[in-house]
Amino acid sequence: MKTNILLAIESSCDDTSAAIIIDGVVKSNITATQDVHKAYGGVIPEAASRNHEINIIPVVSKAIKEAGISKNDIQAIGVTRGPGLLGSLIVGLSFAKGFALANNIPLIEVHHMKAHILAHFAEKPYPPFPFLCLTVSGGHTQIVKIDDYHDMEILGQTIDDAAGEAFDKSGKMMGLDYPAGPIIDKLAQKGKPIYQFGIPKIANLDFSFSGLKTSIRYFLRDHLKEDPKFIEKEKENICCSIQTSIVNILMAKIKKAADETGISHIAIAGGVSANSFLRSELKRYGTEYGWNTYIPKFEYCTDNAAMIGISAYYKLLAKDFSNQEITPAARLEF
Amino acid sequence: MKEFIVAENEDLQSVSQQILEAKKHTLFLLRGDLGAGKTTLSKSLIACLGSTDNVTSPTFSIINEYTGSEHKMYHIDLYRLNTIEEALDIGIEDYLHSGNNCFIEWPDLIKPILPNEHHNLEIHILDDNKRKIIFE
Numbered sequence: 001m002k003t004n005i006l007l008a009i010e011s012s013c014d015d016t017s018a019a020i021i022i023d024g025v026v027k028s029n030i031t032a033t034q035d036v037h038k039a040y041g042g043v044i045p046e047a048a049s050r051n052h053e054i055n056i057i058p059v060v061s062k063a064i065k066e067a068g069i070s071k072n073d074i075q076a077i078g079v080t081r082g083p084g085l086l087g088s089l090i091v092g093l094s095f096a097k098g099f100a101l102a103n104n105i106p107l108i109e110v111h112h113m114k115a116h117i118l119a120h121f122a123e124k125p126y127p128p129f130p131f132l133c134l135t136v137s138g139g140h141t142q143i144v145k146i147d148d149y150h151d152m153e154i155l156g157q158t159i160d161d162a163a164g165e166a167f168d169k170s171g172k173m174m175g176l177d178y179p180a181g182p183i184i185d186k187l188a189q190k191g192k193p194i195y196q197f198g199i200p201k202i203a204n205l206d207f208s209f210s211g212l213k214t215s216i217r218y219f220l221r222d223h224l225k226e227d228p229k230f231i232e233k234e235k236e237n238i239c240c241s242i243q244t245s246i247v248n249i250l251m252a253k254i255k256k257a258a259d260e261t262g263i264s265h266i267a268i269a270g271g272v273s274a275n276s277f278l279r280s281e282l283k284r285y286g287t288e289y290g291w292n293t294y295i296p297k298f299e300y301c302t303d304n305a306a307m308i309g310i311s312a313y314y315k316l317l318a319k320d321f322s323n324q325e326i327t328p329a330a331r332l333e334f
Numbered sequence: 335m336k337e338f339i340v341a342e343n344e345d346l347q348s349v350s351q352q353i354l355e356a357k358k359h360t361l362f363l364l365r366g367d368l369g370a371g372k373t374t375l376s377k378s379l380i381a382c383l384g385s386t387d388n389v390t391s392p393t394f395s396i397i398n399e400y401t402g403s404e405h406k407m408y409h410i411d412l413y414r415l416n417t418i419e420e421a422l423d424i425g426i427e428d429y430l431h432s433g434n435n436c437f438i439e440w441p442d443l444i445k446p447i448l449p450n451e452h453h454n455l456e457i458h459i460l461d462d463n464k465r466k467i468i469f470e
Contacts, residue, residue: 139394
């Protein structure tokens, strides 16, 4: 059988990333900002540098080198076409088009949100079709039914804020550093969920986190009036309560989706799937309701090129190629 | 200058209509604390301009693009950015001068490059479910 060697590029938002995929297996997965951050003691500067133009060549070179191949071995290039920030997408897509033209190889466009789901095919065990995936990140919250690599349907999504944003903005109101998700996760482990916040009343499979944010705001305001040191004293319990509320909202909808579709293979994806309580709740629900649950490795949860490469690999097998006329799309039909 | 009091979501739709009827410029700067309702107001304005899209928070994506009944429009949030250079890097000027409506949350980061021709929308929390919107 012929070997398929793919280069993949992702530049939809903050990070510039490149990966090499050989026959559907990730051989390298390099992300610029993460490597840059290591030099700063692991502190992740928010809205990391937008210097995709500066990062792209070194990142691609490193991915090729780490995979132990040469540039001429690459047989196709996969790239994020959208959704994302136009100014960021254009760098990756222009590079990919140029690379495809120069090397006379196929260009394969990839949908960023579908790629988050297909990250589950980077490592075994693969979820069997059909399965449900809850994709949760700073910018997205959606439940998707996946019938095949190329056939997916959004069952529900946020109508305002994303779950990751709910974590970050709640943390901001408490005076925690941004992004606050990982800090809340850590503090919550020492607290108890003793406080209640408003629960969104949305009947279908859509999500809303904007009301929760406002409810937390009033809660903090009212308690600070009585005791200016309230946050300081109760930090761990507040964090635990916020985290429990957000995760409960997510789990209630995934349970509803599982019940409605009768599907019992449940996956999570996106940066928020690193949250320890979401992970443990998913496992607990799995045991209670007889689900098989799937959580990708953390490096495949955040924005990365490996997931773009895996998606491109399945499009390559289906000979689903793009032409040179494609333009980046800030919004892209699912 | 106009002041509106909004107590229900239904009020918001009529306020949005009044704002758009009085509109002279394409730039709308939205100010208010976290949770005041900047995205909720933007959502209502974007819907009033004929978009049927699901309008979600642009905090993470920074710029969301929507298509109204006539033109494109941009929902922008500078919350996550630290410096004006970052805003320039993402091509903020192209959006500001596109001639399309721009609804910008946390706009003060780019104050030095904002055109004088703009509307201000300030949202104040009066009560748990009551807001005052000041429009200039």
